[in-house]
Amino acid sequence: MSRTAFPSLRDPARASRGRGARGTGAPAAVALVVAAVLAALAATPAHAITGGVPDGDAHPNVGALGWDLDGTGPIPPVLICGGSVISDRAFLTARHCIEPPLVPLPSDVQWAVTLEGGTPAAPILPGGFFPEEYPACCAFTDESALVRPIQIVLHPDFTPGFVPGVSDPTLGAHDLAVLLFAPGTFAGVDPVRIVRRGRLGRLRAAGDRHGPGFTFVGYGTELREDRFYAAGYRKAARLAFDALLPDWLLTRSAAGRSPRSGTPCYGDSGSPLFLGGSSVQAALFHTTAGPCTGAAYHQRLDTRAEQAFLAPYLPHRHGAHRGHR
DSSP, X not given: OOOOOOOOXXXXXXXXXXXXXXXXXXXXXXXXXXXXXXHHHHHOOOOOOEEOEXXXXXXXXXXXXXXETTTTSSSOOEEEEEEEEOSSSEEEEOHHHHSOTTOOOOTTOEEEEEOOOOOSSSOSSOOEEETTTTTGGGBOSOGGGOBOOSEEEEOTTOOTTOOTTTSOTTOSOSOOEEEEOSTTTTTTSOOOEEBOTTGGGGOOOOOTTTSOEEEEEEOOEEEETTEEEEOOSOEEEEEEEEEEOSXXXXXXXXXXXXXXXXXXXXXXXXXXXXXXXXXXXXXXXXXXXXXXXXXXXXXXXXXXXXXXXXXXXXXXTTSXXXXXX
């Protein structure tokens, strides 16, 4: 399956383009993008935690990524993915969030991140059913809490051809992107710790009761009335180890093992998967094998290629980054 080509966002000028007055064609461009999103989502069941529990302030280094389709126009940024803070100026997410398959983004699209967690009583989004009420359901309500990158760096070895929910889930390896902000933007936040190189090779399934466990954290939909609902707050879920592939860590629901079990789904691409209950990020969410069901595929962060890509943006950039256990 071919993949739509999008312009690169590697340089600061492109990352910040559109902050001035937007063009007269912006409303039409936004309408086209929204139509493309809805058409793609109608056919591609992919990316929010169904289940899980409110995260509160447990993971302040996990944030929500939004796209701002009309630059400085009246439409606020809209939730599209999740991600994690990896240094005082760097935010890690999935590359396919920045270059979404099947969605022709306008040239002046901007990106925004919030670390606001929200609660069921005070969500960060208006809320609504997804995708029927998208994008109105998912616009960030507090724009003062948003920060915007000055540069976006994409993993150069990303495998083309990946379309969430349609293509083989093992397509799209090296699904990483780093958003860079002004130095000190996240100075008050303890960054996640990236797993040590090769660490996941030690994982072995050990049965439903005693196998390795993970904590998954993200924003997104939950099931209400058998439909997906964008609740607008950060949630955490326990996932169980399923399998390990050269590029992927596969997990499944921990139902029966934990009351906090859940399944990643719409809105969670790029969101972090932590080893056990630690702050060590082992992988980030890529896609699911079925419509928010079945095995969840997470991009491993312990491989040689991913460690080399991330090294310049981690706190130890002036020394040899050895990762964390």
